[in-house]
Amino acid sequence: MQPFPESTASCEVSWFSALCDDDYEFLGVPQTALQSSWEHCRDIVLSAETGGFDRILLPSGYSLGLDTIAFAGGVAPMLRRLKLLTAIRCGEVWPPQQARQIATLDQMTEGRLDINIISSDLPGETLESAPRYRRTLEYMHILRALLNGQPVDIRGEFYNLSVPPPRLGGYGGKSPLFYFGGLSEAARETAAAAADVYLMWPDTLDRVRSIVNDMRARAARHGRTLRFGYRIHMIVRDTEAESRAAASRLVSRLDASAGASIRSRSLDTATAGVIRQGELRDKADSEGYVEDILWTGVGRARSGCGAALVGTPDQIIAKLRAYQDLGMGAFILSGYPHQSECDLVARHVLPHLNHAPLSRFN
Known part of the structure; x- marks a missing residue:
């Protein structure tokens, strides 16, 4: 690798712990050692802390893997520096109780601690996109108020309650940051009105630019500003040929029916974001590349974030900086297997990014 000029632009760089049965050596081929377990997911988190990442995303799935809040409470005392980005699925827990859980973790x-809010259907229930996001917006407003130490008295479409804040509020008297994503009209308006960080899944540079511009305008109409985050997988190797070979190896044993089964396991398979990831795969070339080093093969066996950056350290750093130029202030990275790719990214990419965690106290 040639010496890469250091960037003066700061960004937050996070890794991903595979709580939702999403870790493989060969995509779509389960291995007992890589299944979501306390030990395996804990080790990924500890590797991210040792590697120098700013934050770890703890994902959430109803029928998959480990409970996120319980896992976060278990791993929190083991960490000295790493921040937790803990996912919650809105509506699965009554808002005042959810606020108490989050406040407890925040104090620990x-x-x-910050929160990745997912506007999901509830287990056993299907709600159309627009009302589901209206429910999520009410939930976010309730959570933020309670975590800011404010009482809530709401007569809403979905929640009717009057409650004081929990004795334990957000650390420092302020709510954790809310990370939130979604591409539909309802999702964008919810993010503009109530999120702190708008998260995006992989897309072309032109599309990323367009979405950022749209979200800035929407937030401004609400009298707010947004920060932006980008979720993507990584395959980094010394040469471009080696990185592409690693990508090909990752999907070399993937059966099409197994991939379809994996994509259908989530409650969120029909969202605009998931549909867009499918469109990118359809537009990709014969090897799965839709743009320079942006490879869509991962999405053949994932229902969510479905593309990876595949290249040398120099290529990947340049691409991340291109996203920064479009407004990205946070990156949530992952790779397969998660622990070994975490080590590669920590050694070859992370030192060349000027990074620090986003703060609620800015």
Whole structure:
């Protein structure tokens, strides 16, 4: 690798712990050692802390893997620096109780906690996109108020309650940051009105630019500003040929029916974001590349974030900086297997990014 000029632009760089049965050596081929377990997912988190990442995303799935809040409470005392980005699925827990759980975790970590809010259908229920996001917006407003130490008295479409805040509020008297994503009209309006960080899944540079511009305008209409985050997989190797070979190897044993089964396991398979990831695969070339080093093969066996950056450290750093130029202030990275790719990214990419975690106290 040639010396890469350091960037003066700061960004947050996070890794991913595979709580939702999403870790493979060969995509779509389960291995007992890589299944979601306390030990395996804990080790990924500890590797991210040792590797110097700013934050770890703890995902959430109803029928998959481990419970996110329980896992976060178990791993929090083991960490000294790493921040937790803990996913919650709106509506699965009554808002005041959810606020108490989050406040407790926030105090345990001394403020090293933020929340990835997922506007999901509830287990056993299907709700159309627009009302589901209206429910999520009410939920977000309730959570933020309670975590800011404010009472809530709401007569809404979905929640009717009057409640004081929990005795334990957000650390420092302030709510954790809310990370939130979604491409539909309802999702974008919800993010503009109530999110702190708008998260995007992989897309072409032109499409990323368009979405960022749209979201900035929407937030401004609500009298707010947004920060932006980008979720993507990584395959980094010394040469371009080696990285592409690693990508090909990852899907070399993937059966099409197994991939379809994996994609259908989530409750969120019909969202606009998931549909867009499918469109990118359809537009890709014969090897799965839809843009320079942007490879869509991962999405053949994932229902969510479905593309990876595949290249040398220089190529990947340049691409991440291109996203920064479009407004990305946070990256949530992952790779297969998660622990070994975490080590590669920590050694070859992370040192060349000027990074620091986003803060609620800015």
